[in-house]
Amino acid sequence: MIEFRNISKVYKMGEVEFVALKGVFITVRQGEFLSIMGPSGSGKSTLMNIIGCLDTPTEGFYYLEGENVAGLTFDQLSTIRNRKVGFVFQNFNLLPYATAYENIELPMLFNGKKAGARRQRVSELLEMVGLSPWARHRPTEMSGGQQQRVAIARALAMDPPIILADEPTGNLDSKSGHEIMEIFSRLWKGGRTILMVTHDPAIAAFSQSTIRLLDGAVQQDGAAT
Amino acid sequence: MIPAFFRNLFRDLVRQPLRTFLTLSGVTWGTFAVILLLAFGTGIGKQQMKQFRGMGQGIILVFPGQTTMTYNGLPKGRRIQVTPDELELVKKRVPGIRTLSPEFISSRNIRYGREQLLNTVRGVDVPFERIRNTIPAQGRFINETDVRQHRRNCFLGATIAKSLFKGMKPVGQQVMIEGVPFTVIGVMIEKDQNSNYNGMRDTHCAFIPWTTYMTLYGEKYVQNFIVQPGDPALSKQTIAALRNYFGGRLGFNPLDKDALFVWDFSDFERQFNLFFTAFNIFLGVIGSFTLLVGGVGVASIMLVVVEERIREIGIKLAVGAKRRAIMWQFFAEANCIILIGGAIGFLLAALLLTLLPAEQLEEYIGIPRLNPLVGIVTVLILLAIGTLSGLTPARRAAATDPIVALRK
Ligand SMILES: Nc1ncnc2c1ncn2[C@@H]1O[C@H](COP(=O)(O)OP(=O)(O)O)[C@@H](O)[C@H]1O
Ligand SMILES: [Mg+2]
Numbered sequence: 001m002i003e004f005r006n007i008s009k010v011y012k013m014g015e016v017e018f019v020a021l022k023g024v025f026i027t028v029r030q031g032e033f034l035s036i037m038g039p040s041g042s043g044k045s046t047l048m049n050i051i052g053c054l055d056t057p058t059e060g061f062y063y064l065e066g067e068n069v070a071g072l073t074f075d076q077l078s079t080i081r082n083r084k085v086g087f088v089f090q091n092f093n094l095l096p097y098a099t100a101y102e103n104i105e106l107p108m109l110f111n112g113k114k115a116g117a118r119r120q121r122v123s124e125l126l127e128m129v130g131l132s133p134w135a136r137h138r139p140t141e142m143s144g145g146q147q148q149r150v151a152i153a154r155a156l157a158m159d160p161p162i163i164l165a166d167e168p169t170g171n172l173d174s175k176s177g178h179e180i181m182e183i184f185s186r187l188w189k190g191g192r193t194i195l196m197v198t199h200d201p202a203i204a205a206f207s208q209s210t211i212r213l214l215d216g217a218v219q220q221d222g223a224a225t
Numbered sequence: 226m227i228p229a230f231f232r233n234l235f236r237d238l239v240r241q242p243l244r245t246f247l248t249l250s251g252v253t254w255g256t257f258a259v260i261l262l263l264a265f266g267t268g269i270g271k272q273q274m275k276q277f278r279g280m281g282q283g284i285i286l287v288f289p290g291q292t293t294m295t296y297n298g299l300p301k302g303r304r305i306q307v308t309p310d311e312l313e314l315v316k317k318r319v320p321g322i323r324t325l326s327p328e329f330i331s332s333r334n335i336r337y338g339r340e341q342l343l344n345t346v347r348g349v350d351v352p353f354e355r356i357r358n359t360i361p362a363q364g365r366f367i368n369e370t371d372v373r374q375h376r377r378n379c380f381l382g383a384t385i386a387k388s389l390f391k392g393m394k395p396v397g398q399q400v401m402i403e404g405v406p407f408t409v410i411g412v413m414i415e416k417d418q419n420s421n422y423n424g425m426r427d428t429h430c431a432f433i434p435w436t437t438y439m440t441l442y443g444e445k446y447v448q449n450f451i452v453q454p455g456d457p458a459l460s461k462q463t464i465a466a467l468r469n470y471f472g473g474r475l476g477f478n479p480l481d482k483d484a485l486f487v488w489d490f491s492d493f494e495r496q497f498n499l500f501f502t503a504f505n506i507f508l509g510v511i512g513s514f515t516l517l518v519g520g521v522g523v524a525s526i527m528l529v530v531v532e533e534r535i536r537e538i539g540i541k542l543a544v545g546a547k548r549r550a551i552m553w554q555f556f557a558e559a560n561c562i563i564l565i566g567g568a569i570g571f572l573l574a575a576l577l578l579t580l581l582p583a584e585q586l587e588e589y590i591g592i593p594r595l596n597p598l599v600g601i602v603t604v605l606i607l608l609a610i611g612t613l614s615g616l617t618p619a620r621r622a623a624a625t626d627p628i629v630a631l632r633k
């Protein structure tokens with residue numbers, strides 16, 4: 001489903017070049033729940049951004065459901081972000097002035113879904129993450145755990161097969177973190193492919209397997225936990 | 226999405242009231258200026274045209290003069306003289322003439338009771354009324370019978386009627402012109418007229434049948450004659466035909482401009498229209514520059530807004546917005562600001578134009594009105610400015626790199 005062949009990412013800052021990923025090979029099969037660990041600055045977010053088509057590799061090949069992503073235009077990548085991957089960020093990245101409802105609806109506004117279908121989907125998702133009474137509230141009125149649940153609902157809006165979560169519990173207390181992980185477990189059991197970055201072995205324990213990054217390179221692959 | 230759009234717009238406007246005020250006032254002032262300039266421009270143009278048409282529309286004035294070229298052995302400097310009989314032939318023989326009237330003119334003593342004036346008396350034919358718009362306010366103009374029977378009837382300009390009769394009803398009264406009694410058959414309406422010939426505006430003249438004029442004052446040749454061409458657009462051809470005809474009849478070179486001095490009003494009107502169109506475009510351009518300054522203000526504000534909302538842009542791109550969607554959002558917002566400022570300017574200008582004491586100014590500058598043309602032109606200019614000032618910020622917003630935006 002996701003295949004990285006010799007992916008490298010080099011950031012140029014003026015004269016200085018920084019190699020964030022060095023020749024990474026990864027294969028993620030459909031329905032897998034993979035966690036990615038590694039020290040800060042090891043390239044985990046860079047890896048996730050490339051998988052989520054927010055960023056493009058400097059070198060190597062990335063196949064998403066068999067399609068080479070390298071040749072796609074920005075708008076085609078937008079479509080992939082819209083339909084194939086749902087992103088969950090450490091800092092939630094919700095629109096601060098929009099309600100929970102509007103935040104969840106957002107991805108559906110960019111592909112012409114009818115208003116009725118949108119309404120139905122948003123209430124379904126609010127129900128699923130247990131936030132139905134919070135539909136009209138803004139992120140600032142919610143706890144971190146609730147905000148992250150809104151973000152998960154938003155990631156699921158277009159029913160994407162892949163969920164990418166970059167330290168989704170990093171800003172949460174352990175109780176909220178566990179609630180989030182229960183949602184991910186359910187999603188995984190429902191057949192979705194999940195990739196999750198985390199520092200916390202207790203969180204990584206929810207996944208099937210873990211890969212470790214160090215200085216932009218994969219250290220060991222497929223160690224079952 | 227639409228309500229969200231207006232909420233964003235409102236938030237951007239409310240966030241920094243002073244900034245919003247300065248931006249909107251730039252656009253408001255620009256719109257205000259464009260509308261006033263155009264309204265006054267068209268008002269002045271219309272008023273000038275109206276006064277100018279007081280002379281009659283699309284007419285040709287012909288003054289017989291002197292030759293300045295030799296012709297078939299005839300010397301230069303000969304006087305060209307035209308009789309009314311000749312003009313009767315012209316009517317039939319020269320193509321493109323709808324109608325014409327001879328004109329005899331001289332200064333005469335006019336008296337009613339104790340009031341005595343020295344004023345212009347003009348001997349004219351029946352069509353004069355239609356050609357020159359000498360419309361009666363009371364009574365009637367000179368008719369065929371007056372002309373045929375050399376009647377001593379006269380038609381008075383409004384000013385002369387006022388001076389003689391002081392508010393009494395003139396029609397039916399007798400006035401003495403050079404000691405000869407004339408019956409007043411009508412008084413002309415007051416009309417605006419900004420040009421004249423032979424010294425006096427119509428309002429200061431007394432009109433009598435040309436036949437009466439000839440017998441009483443022993444005049445044989447007309448002072449001038451007025452032609453109404455069938456088609457004012459073809460006035461040049463009509464004039465050439467007249468010069469040819471008279472050249473042959475009276476013996477002068479048709480190219481000798483001074484033998485017949487011609488004043489072509491339809492040509493004048495064309496140039497006049499051209500001039501005022503150019504004048505209005507000029508005013509519109511000046512106003513547009515003022516508005517452009519407002520537009521630059523909007524553009525720079527929108528660039529700041531894009532910067533302020535860079536995270537929002539990043540989030541939208543991350544969940545699948547295409548570049549176009551982001552672009553439209555900011556483009557539309559810039560245009561909305563322009564339209565709000567424009568609408569306020571529009572209302573202020575309309576208010577000022579309504580409150581203006583227009584009647585007192587009308588004679589000089591006409592009535593400046595917010596006519597549809599001014600409205601349409603202003604809206605078009607606003608849209609152009611909106612497009613110009615929205616494009617750069619919208620492009621900037623659409624070019625956002627989502628990774629960079631989300632890191633902020
Ligand atoms: N846009 C960028 N420009 C320059 N350097 C970057 C950029 N993004 C990431 N980096 C660098 O690449 C390295 C890896 O970053 P990241 O993938 O965010 O690490 P992690 O998520 O594992 O902490 C870091 O040292 C970071 O400073
Ligand atoms: Mg990171």
